[in-house]
Amino acid sequence: MGGQSGDTDKAAAGGLLVGGSALTVLVIGLLMGLAPLVLVPAVAASAAAGGFVAFMASAGQRRDMRRWQEATVAVSAWTTRNAGQSATNPAAFTGEWTLPASPRFAGAILAVGRSAGYEVGVSCYTQPDGEGVGRHTTIFVRLRHEHLPVRARWRFRRRFAEPVARRLAELAICVELVEVEDRELRIFYSGWPEALDLEACVDGAVEVARALDKRDSE
Incomplete structure (x- = not known):
């Protein structure tokens, strides 16, 4: 039911955009006293442009939903593979986990x-980018x-001592x-799963954590 309602809302919004664009051009044309030979093509072009914009917006929304x-x-x-829990709100996680309390976990x-004895968290998010x-x-x-x-861009990973820098290079x-x-x-990555190999990202992060803890204990 929610999906049908969302589709209906999108269709209504698209119809309003097309109709509103054509109506605006029609009113302005009448006020300016344009001849029908000029006004009719202008209204048709405006309706077509509004329809194209509505179609592109709808396609973008479908693409975002698929991703x-x-x-x-x-x-x-x-x-499922790592005895974990997933949610869309940090407050939904049970008390056995500590990472959801992190202010960055959103x-x-x-x-x-x-994974390998470590508690691991995953956060997929969007933000303005260019x-x-x-x-x-x-x-x-x-x-x-x-x-x-320590905070460093990946290309400046030498700010980390060995063997951490070597693990970051991998x-x-x-x-x-x-x-x-x-x-x-x-560790911040560009992209979302499935574009990212999530298992490989987690394994790599755990290796970096292992190197950090080993260096600290020596």
Whole structure:
């Protein structure tokens, strides 16, 4: 029922756009005293332009919904394999998880699970990116020890000491930013699952966390 209602609303909005565009041109043309030979083609062109804009907006909404559904399926599959939980609100997670309490843990699709003994979080979110809206994924790992804060773009990973820098170099090139703060590692990726290999992203983040904790314990 919700999907049918949404489609009806979109169709109504598209109809209003087409009709409104044509009506506006018609009224202006009449006020200006344009001849019918000029006015009729202008109204038709305005209606066609409004219809094209409405069609493009509807296609964009369908594309966004498809990407959201694909990412949701990928994240849900990951939580199933890793004894996890997924939600769209951090408050929905049970008390066994610590990462949902992080102020950075927010987005359209959220999940937590366990990998190689680490608590891992996944956040898929959108934000303005250039002229459009970019899709990003952050992998969170709960570290075993507290660390001094470090923040660096992936290309400046040498700000991290070895062997952490070497582990960062092995990550995918779509890494945008790496942050360490207290007992939390955050690795920011460009893109959403399925475009990203979520399992590989999590495995890489866990290896970085392992290197951080090993270096701290030595």
